[in-house]
Amino acid sequence: MTCDECGFTAKTAAGLSAHKRKHSAPDVGGPMAVAMEQTIAELKRLGRFEDIDAARIQSLRSMAASLDGHGHNSQMWREMREALNEVTRADDQADDSLAAALAAIAGATSVGDTKTS
Numbered sequence: 090m091t092c093d094e095c096g097f098t099a100k101t102a103a104g105l106s107a108h109k110r111k112h113s114a115p116d117v118g119g120p121m122a123v124a125m126e127q128t129i130a131e132l133k134r135l136g137r138f139e140d141i142d143a144a145r146i147q148s149l150r151s152m153a154a155s156l157d158g159h160g161h162n163s164q165m166w167r168e169m170r171e172a173l174n175e176v177t178r179a180d181d182q183a184d185d186s187l188a189a190a191l192a193a194i195a196g197a198t199s200v201g202d203t204k205t206s
Contacts, residue, residue, distance in 0.1 A: 090102060090104070090105040091105075092105060092108055092109060092112075094109075094112070095112065097112075110159060118157075119153075119154070119156075119157025119158070120157065121153040121154075121156045121157045121160075122150070122153045122154050122157050124153070125149055125150060125152075125153035126150075128149075128173070129146055129149060129150070132176060132177075137176065137177075138176075145172075145176070148172065149169075149172055149173070149176075152165060152168060152169045152172065153169070156169060
């Protein structure tokens, strides 16, 4: 049982499979990586990312590239979903806070002359 990519000889089929999982290069231009770039671009356009989010953006890119190469990794899919939910949920909370603040302002007593003629 020999690896087609590098010539590694494994003693068992399981060993060859483990070798391929460990040493195969992810497809950086795969469908998940492309979709992630679109998502990141849109989130940047919406103002959800700042310079401080560089590591978060890179982790999303790395997970997407890894999933393109190893789509069978259910733990990575869970991590990806959680990371995306965290990024998109953060702005939803800000919107809710803004809506609550605007409602409080709208319900406040008016200032100035309240006489009506």
